[in-house]
Amino acid sequence: MADDEARELEKLKGTVVFLQANQGSKSEGGVPCLYIKRGEIVKLLLRDDNPFENKGLLPYDGKYLEVAGKRKSNGTFIVEQISEASIIAAPAQTDAEDIINQVK
Numbered sequence: 092m093a094d095d096e097a098r099e100l101e102k103l104k105g106t107v108v109f110l111q112a113n114q115g116s117k118s119e120g121g122v123p124c125l126y127i128k129r130g131e132i133v134k135l136l137l138r139d140d141n142p143f144e145n146k147g148l149l150p151y152d153g154k155y156l157e158v159a160g161k162r163k164s165n166g167t168f169i170v171e172q173i174s175e176a177s178i179i180a181a182p183a184q185t186d187a188e189d190i191i192n193q194v195k
Contacts, residue, residue, distance in 0.1 A: 100159045103127065103168065104176050107135070107151040123148040125158065125168065134167045 109121035110132075123135040123145050137147035138160070151173065159172040 100171065101162060101168075102157060102159045103133065104155070104157045105133075106153065106155050107148060108132075109145075109149075109152055118143070121145065123152075125156075133162075135170055136167050137170045137173075 103125055105125040105127040108124055108126050110124050111119070112122040113119045120143075123137075125133045125135055127133065135148060135158070136142055136145070140147035148170070155176055155178055157174050157176040158168070158170045160168055160170040162168050
């Protein structure tokens with residue numbers, strides 16, 4: 092779609108997770124998503140990757156990343172650039188700091 096290609100690269104930060112989709116169907120499988128925060132999860136597709144296998148993002152499963160790409164009209168984010176990002180924790184309760192340290 093021409094309007095999808097015209098937009099500038101958008102940058103997002105979050106944790107890559109593979110969520111089960113299409114349960115009980117022939118196309119059941121793990122779909123790569125970027126967990127940004129509670130209630131904000133974006134479906135990912137690595138540019139030029141097979142959308143039925145999604146193998147290109149497997150090495151990033153569970154990692155906190157910054158991705159750059161373009162969002163399609165259906166909401167899927169087409170990833171063009173990937174880099175590992177550092178978690179910057181705001182001053183918070185000790186519990187949150189403990190969780191962040193466990194992730195590192």
